[in-house]
Amino acid sequence: MRFAKSLIALTVTTALTACGGSDSSDTNVSNPPPGDDNTGSTTTTVYTEGVITGFGSVYVNGQRYRSENADIALANNPAATEGDLKVGMVVSLAASESNNGDDPEATNIRYEEHLQGPISFIDTEAEVIEILGQRVVYNDLTEFDEVALADLTIGDIIEVSGYINEEGDFYATRIELENDEEEFKLKGDVTALDTSAQTFMINELTIDYSSAEFDDMSAADLEDGLYVKVEGTEFDAETLTLVATDVENKDNNVDDYDDADEIKIAGIVSNYDEATGTFDVNQYSFTVNDDTEFEDGSASRLVNGARVKVEAEYDGEQLVAEEIEFIAKSARNVSEGQVTAVDAEAQSFTVNGITFVVDDDTSYLDTSGQGARTFNYEDIAVNDWLKVIAVIDYNGDYVALKIKRTDEDDRDGEIKGVASDVSLEGMTVAGVQVSFNEQTEFEDEDDLSIDEFVALFSDDTELQVEVEGDYDGDILIASEVEIEREDDEDDDDDNDDGDDDNANDKRGKAEFEGAVESIDGESVIVNGYELRFSSDSELEIDDEEVSLEDFLAALEVGSIIEVEGIWRNQTYIEVKEAEL
CATH class of the missing domain: 2.40.50.320 (Copper binding periplasmic protein CusF)
Structure with missing residues (x-):
C-alpha cells in the first residue's frame, strides 16, 4: 500500500489532533502525567528507516519507540497492529520526541517486503539464495521465520526483508516462508528499458509492463535508473519474465523526511565518491563534511559495502550526514549454552565461559517455551539457554549482535569460532567442548583426514572453524567441521574494496x-x-x-x-x- 501523505506529514497531523479538545475519557498514554505541565519542553520530529531488533514497544536501529498509538501498515494491510511486526523487518517510522527524557513516540510505522517469490537456487557455501532473478545474500544474523534454512527447497515461496548492498543484491535481515503463491513482488532499479516491447529489467528479471497499472507515475515516466516496486502473478521461470500487474515509483522519498528535524537511516553503503564526499544508503543519498562525526571507526571505514547507521539533517537540497556509526555485518563467534552469570551494571552475561556485552544494536528473540515477545537484556537470567551471535571488537570484547533464547532440546548444534586445544579426540570452539568420532567429516578447500586437520594447528595457530553436530549433554559431537579462511568471510575490515569474495572466487x-x-x-x-x-x-x-x-x-x-x-x-x- 501507499501512504497518501508522507510519514512526517502524518506525524504533524497526529500531533495537532492530540493537541485539540479532549474530554475526560481520553486515555492517550502519550499525554504528560498529572502535575507535569511540560513547561519549556520542545518537540522534535524524527524519520527513521532500519531493522526491528526487539519489542516492548518497538526497537528500530537500537532506539526504543513507544508504539501504543502508532498507525501501523504492513504491505497491503493498512490497519495492522504491533503484533504483526517481527524482528528482522526493515521498517520506516515517523515519531515525535520531546526533551523531557521520554522515549520518542512513533506515530506511523510501515513495512513493505523487498522481495517475494519462488526459490530457484540455494548456495549454502556462498550463503546465497536466488529468487526472481535476484541474488539474496544471508548470514548468521539473518532471521529465518517459521522455517529453518535447511528446510528450504527449490520452488518454495519466501518473503525477504533487508537492504540492497553495494552489488545491487539483497542482503536479507529476515526471510519468511510464504504461503501465498499467487503474488510476486520486488524492488529495484529499472535497466534495459524497451518502450516498444514494453519491458524492462531488474537485475536478471525481465518485467513485462504492458498490462500494468502505475502508481505515482505513468508508463511514460519509466527510465533506466528509476527505483520501482513491481507486483505480478504470472512468472515464467524459464525465461525469467514477470508480467507486472502494478508498477510503483519508489524513487522519490523526499516527502517522507523533508519536514523532519532528524533523519536516521540504516543500511549498506554504495556509490561512495571520496572526491565529492557523497554516498548512498538504500535509496538515500548523503553528503559528508568536516563536521561529520564517526562512531566505532574512522572515516577510512566509509567504503562501499560498509554497514552503517547515518544521522542526518535535510538542508532543503541534500541530506548532510551529522554522524555515521559503523555496524558489524558478520559474526566471528556463534555459541550455544547456558547462562552462568549476569552483570547488569556492565550490561554483560556469561555463556560457556565467555563474557558477552550488549549494545544498542543487539537484536533479541525468544523462541523458548517462555515465548516472551518483549524479551531483551533485562530478561536474561542465570540458567537460561541462549544462542549468541557475536563479533570481537577492537578491544577484544565479545559484542553480542543477536541473542536468541531457546530451550536445551532445541539447540541448533551449529557453532563458530577460533578452535583451541585441538587433538585427535576433539577441540574447543566458542567455549563449547567438541568431540570427534569416526563419522566426523573435515573440510578446508578440500576434504581432510582427521590427521591432516589436527596437523594444521600448532601452539600459535588461530584458525576459524564452523562446526555442525548433535549434543550429548554439553558436548557437541561433530558431524562436520569446516575451516573458514579469512577471505571466506564478508569481513568489515578486510573487504574494503566491496567485492563479494564468496560469490566471485x-x-x-x-x-x-x-x-x-x-x-x-x-x-x-x-x-x-x-x-x-x-x-x-x-x-x-x-x-x-x-x-x-x-x-x-x-x-x-x-x-x-x-x-x-x-x-x-x-x-x-x-x-x-x-x-x-
Whole structure:
C-alpha cells in the first residue's frame, strides 16, 4: 500500500489532533502525567528507516519507540497492529520526541517486503539464495521465520526483508516462508528499458509492463535508473519474465523526511565518491563534511559495502550526514549454552565461559517455551539457554549482535569460532567442548583426514572453524567441521574494496541445490555451473544409494538435485555427493 501523505506529514497531523479538545475519557498514554505541565519542553520530529531488533514497544536501529498509538501498515494491510511486526523487518517510522527524557513516540510505522517469490537456487557455501532473478545474500544474523534454512527447497515461496548492498543484491535481515503463491513482488532499479516491447529489467528479471497499472507515475515516466516496486502473478521461470500487474515509483522519498528535524537511516553503503564526499544508503543519498562525526571507526571505514547507521539533517537540497556509526555485518563467534552469570551494571552475561556485552544494536528473540515477545537484556537470567551471535571488537570484547533464547532440546548444534586445544579426540570452539568420532567429516578447500586437520594447528595457530553436530549433554559431537579462511568471510575490515569474495572466487567447497539446465554425458549444468561426476561420487535418489549409471539415467532437465563438491581450476565442480 501507499501512504497518501508522507510519514512526517502524518506525524504533524497526529500531533495537532492530540493537541485539540479532549474530554475526560481520553486515555492517550502519550499525554504528560498529572502535575507535569511540560513547561519549556520542545518537540522534535524524527524519520527513521532500519531493522526491528526487539519489542516492548518497538526497537528500530537500537532506539526504543513507544508504539501504543502508532498507525501501523504492513504491505497491503493498512490497519495492522504491533503484533504483526517481527524482528528482522526493515521498517520506516515517523515519531515525535520531546526533551523531557521520554522515549520518542512513533506515530506511523510501515513495512513493505523487498522481495517475494519462488526459490530457484540455494548456495549454502556462498550463503546465497536466488529468487526472481535476484541474488539474496544471508548470514548468521539473518532471521529465518517459521522455517529453518535447511528446510528450504527449490520452488518454495519466501518473503525477504533487508537492504540492497553495494552489488545491487539483497542482503536479507529476515526471510519468511510464504504461503501465498499467487503474488510476486520486488524492488529495484529499472535497466534495459524497451518502450516498444514494453519491458524492462531488474537485475536478471525481465518485467513485462504492458498490462500494468502505475502508481505515482505513468508508463511514460519509466527510465533506466528509476527505483520501482513491481507486483505480478504470472512468472515464467524459464525465461525469467514477470508480467507486472502494478508498477510503483519508489524513487522519490523526499516527502517522507523533508519536514523532519532528524533523519536516521540504516543500511549498506554504495556509490561512495571520496572526491565529492557523497554516498548512498538504500535509496538515500548523503553528503559528508568536516563536521561529520564517526562512531566505532574512522572515516577510512566509509567504503562501499560498509554497514552503517547515518544521522542526518535535510538542508532543503541534500541530506548532510551529522554522524555515521559503523555496524558489524558478520559474526566471528556463534555459541550455544547456558547462562552462568549476569552483570547488569556492565550490561554483560556469561555463556560457556565467555563474557558477552550488549549494545544498542543487539537484536533479541525468544523462541523458548517462555515465548516472551518483549524479551531483551533485562530478561536474561542465570540458567537460561541462549544462542549468541557475536563479533570481537577492537578491544577484544565479545559484542553480542543477536541473542536468541531457546530451550536445551532445541539447540541448533551449529557453532563458530577460533578452535583451541585441538587433538585427535576433539577441540574447543566458542567455549563449547567438541568431540570427534569416526563419522566426523573435515573440510578446508578440500576434504581432510582427521590427521591432516589436527596437523594444521600448532601452539600459535588461530584458525576459524564452523562446526555442525548433535549434543550429548554439553558436548557437541561433530558431524562436520569446516575451516573458514579469512577471505571466506564478508569481513568489515578486510573487504574494503566491496567485492563479494564468496560469490566471485570459485574455489574450494561447493554446496548447493538447484535445477538441472542441460545434460551432456557425465557433464551436467546446474545454474550455470558445470558438474562432473565420477565413479567415486556418492549418489542417491530419494535417499537410496544408486550407481553413477542409474543416477545419470534418472536425471532430466528440470530435475532438482542437491550437490556437494569441490571447484577444480575455477571452471567445474567435481561432485563428491549428489542427491536427486
